[in-house]
Amino acid sequence: MLTHRANLGPSMTERPPVTNFCAACGCRHSHRRWYGTGNWKYCGIVYGRLLRRGARVCHPSWPAYEDNVETIDETGARISAAKYRVDVGAIQNIWALCSMYPGWESPTDILLLGILAGQYYFSWPMHAFVHEVCSHSPARLGSRVSCIGEKIFARFQCSRFWRNGLVTGTSKGIGVTKNPSERRNGIVRFRQILDDFTNSRSMCAAMAAYLQKPGKVSIVVMLKILGESASSVFSGKTTYKNVRICRIMAVTAQKEFQNSPQDWNVFSRMSPHLRSALKRRGITTYELAIQFAEAISNVIGMPSYTLNDFSIYTCLLDRSKEQNTIHGEGILRRAGGLGGAAPQAAGGAAGGGPPLEVARVDSVACLGNT
Numbered sequence: 278m279l280t281h282r283a284n285l286g287p288s289m290t291e292r293p294p295v296t297n298f299c300a301a302c303g304c305r306h307s308h309r310r311w312y313g314t315g316n317w318k319y320c321g322i323v324y325g326r327l328l329r330r331g332a333r334v335c336h337p338s339w340p341a342y343e344d345n346v347e348t349i350d351e352t353g354a355r356i357s358a359a360k361y362r363v364d365v366g367a368i369q370n371i372w373a374l375c376s377m378y379p380g381w382e383s384p385t386d387i388l389l390l391g392i393l394a395g396q397y398y399f400s401w402p403m404h405a406f407v408h409e410v411c412s413h414s415p416a417r418l419g420s421r422v423s424c425i426g427e428k429i430f431a432r433f434q435c436s437r438f439w440r441n442g443l444v445t446g447t448s449k450g451i452g453v454t455k456n457p458s459e460r461r462n463g464i465v466r467f468r469q470i471l472d473d474f475t476n477s478r479s480m481c482a483a484m485a486a487y488l489q490k491p492g493k494v495s496i497v498v499m500l501k502i503l504g505e506s507a508s509s510v511f512s513g514k515t516t517y518k519n520v521r522i523c524r525i526m527a528v529t530a531q532k533e534f535q536n537s538p539q540d541w542n543v544f545s546r547m548s549p550h551l552r553s554a555l556k557r558r559g560i561t562t563y564e565l566a567i568q569f570a571e572a573i574s575n576v577i578g579m580p581s582y583t584l585n586d587f588s589i590y591t592c593l594l595d596r597s598k599e600q601n602t603i604h605g606e607g608i609l610r611r612a613g614g615l616g617g618a619a620p621q622a623a624g625g626a627a628g629g630g631p632p633l634e635v636a637r638v639d640s641v642a643c644l645g646n647t
Contacts, residue, residue, distance in 0.1 A: 292309040292310070293309070294307035294308060294309050295307065295308065295309070295311060297311055297318045297320075298316075298318065299318060299319055299320045299323070300313070300317050300318060300319050300337065300559055301319040301320070301323040301337035302319075302320065302322075302323065306320070308320040308321055308322065309321065310324075312324050312335075312336075313559055314559070314561050314562060314565075315561060317556070317559035317561065319336075319337050319559070323337055327339070327340075333572035333575065333576070334568055334569055334572045336559065336560075336565070336569075337559070338558040338559055338560060338569075339569070339572070341558075341594065342357075342569060342572075342573060342590065342594070343572075343573075343576060345357065345594055346573065346576055346577050348594075350457075350593055351451055351457060352399075352438065352451070352457060353438065353441050354366075356589075356590060356593035356594060357573065357577060357586075357590050358573075358577065358579060358582060358586040358589070358590065359524070359528075359583075359585060359586045359589050360579075360586075362589070363398065363399055363400065364395060364398045364399070364403075364456070364525075365524075365528050366400065367394075367399065367400035367403045367404065368391060368394070368395055368403070368525060368528045368529055369528055369529075369531065370400075370404070371387065371390065371391050371394060371403075371407055371529055372387055372529060372530070372531060374404065374407045374408065374411065375387050375390065375407070375411055377411070378411040378412065380414055380415055381411050381415060383415060384485035384488070384489060384530070385478065385481050385482040385485045386415045386418060387529060388481040388484060388485050388488075388526050388529055388530065389418070389477060389478055389481045390407060390410060390411075390418075391525055391526060391528075391529030392470060392477070392481070392522055392525050392526060392529075393406070393422065393426065393467060393470060393471075394406050394407050395522075395525040395529075396454075396463035396464070396466050396467040396470075397429070397430075397433075397453070397454050397463055398453065398454065398455060398456045398457075398463060399438060399453035399454070401433065401436070401443055401453055402429050402430070402432070402433040402436075402453055402454055405429055405432070405433075406425065406426060406429045409425045409428075409429065410422055410425055419474050419478075422471065423468075423471050426464075426467055426471070427464075430454055430463075430464045430467070433453055433454050434452070434454060436452075436453050437449065437450035437451060437452055437453065438450050438451050438452075438453050439451075458517075458592075459517075466510070466518075469510045470510055473508060473509045473510050476506065476507040476508045476509065477508055477510065479506060479507065479508075480502070480503065480506035480507075480508045480511070481526070483502050483505070483506060484499065484502050484503075484526050485530070487499070487502060488526065488527065488530040488532055489530075492535075493532065493533045493534060493535035494527055494532045494533070494534060494535065495534070495535055495537065495539070495540055496520065496523055496534055496540050496543045496544065496585070497537075497539045497540055497543055499523040499526070499527070500513045500514075500515065500519060500520070500523060500543065501513055503519055503522070503523070515543050515546050515547055516547065516548070517547050517548040520543065520544070520547040524585070533581055533583060534583050534584070534585040535583070536567060536570070536583055536584050538563040540584060540585075541563045541566055541567075541584050542563075544584055544585060544587075544588040545566070545588065547588070548592070550592060550595070550596070551588060551591060551592045551595075553595075554591050554592060554594075554595035555591060557595075558591070558595075560591070566584055566587060567584070569587060570582055570583065570584055570586070570587040573586075573587065573590070
């Protein structure tokens with residue numbers, strides 16, 4: 278019979294407290310158990326409260342994702358998955374629209390039409406452009422598309438999306454020929470693609486050969502194809518511009534992205550904004566990203582939810598005007614009903630006091646926010 282507890286190692290209550298900055302509590306304090314990776318730590322008190330609440334992911338950032346699956350942005354679309362986005366919904370119909378016109382069966386022509394139409398963003402100018410172009414023979418694509426494209430841009434340049442409709446003669450709302458996530462109007466990249474028409478077409482031909490293969494596609498492979506092409510507009514570098522054009526081509530071909538550590542490495546680094554958002558939320562590993570993606574899939578009932586969807590959700594959630602804390606108002610609301618109290622100060626243990634509060638974005642200085 279063992280009589281010395283030292284032989285068994287320290288128990289939970291005997292584990293020495295460690296002082297860290299708690300990203301969930303917003304201050305430095307001591308606790309015996311810490312979770313998280315790298316410099317992004319949260320204490321066992323927060324973990325225990327989430328666990329008792331039955332959270333699908335016991336991570337302080339999870340409530341913000343769960344609470345905002347129905348949130349919409351300025352485009353009137355939900356932010357939680359790619360399929361809800363305005364441009365994705367419009368691009369998905371391009372293949373069907375092309376099938377209405379004789380001669381438009383070539384995957385290369387349809388992909389090229391897709392990346393050009395995708396620069397309009399909203400469905401009204403996008404579908405008007407597709408119908409106008411498809412009324413001509415694909416052989417005349419290079420000679421006619423520039424004139425048609427400029428005409429469509431001119432037609433819709435004064436139109437704006439406001440209150441779920443297309444309006445003119447007002448400054449309210451947002452323009453329908455510009456991606457809200459980009460600084461420049463879509464006509465800029467539209468012209469760049471046409472200026473490099475021959476190489477853009479060759480790039481689409483190489484991409485069409487890959488997208489015709491069965492199964493899901495890899496963003497890593499698609500970027501490699503871009504890098505091997507002679508295009509002067511796109512390259513194989515991990516940037517928002519290159520990743521978005523790959524997304525457009527994948528949606529045009531009605532393909533889904535696979536989930537892999539290599540693909541997540543691309544999605545998580547595609548823009549400084551997304552890298553910063555993931556770092557602030559403490560989602561820094563592939564395993565944790567998959568855990569979040571699977572949980573969101575269960576919440577919204579979408580079995581095909583991918584890391585591509587999760588990266589889009591994270592980016593849009595982080596720049597949402599309503600999100601004035603790193604976890605949003607959801608965890609603040611929930612924290613009051615979790616029971617117990619938060620640690621008070623560095624070196625202090627859990628005790629009586631106010632409910633758990635969440636660190637604001639600008640208060641997590643140790644995470645390297647900019």
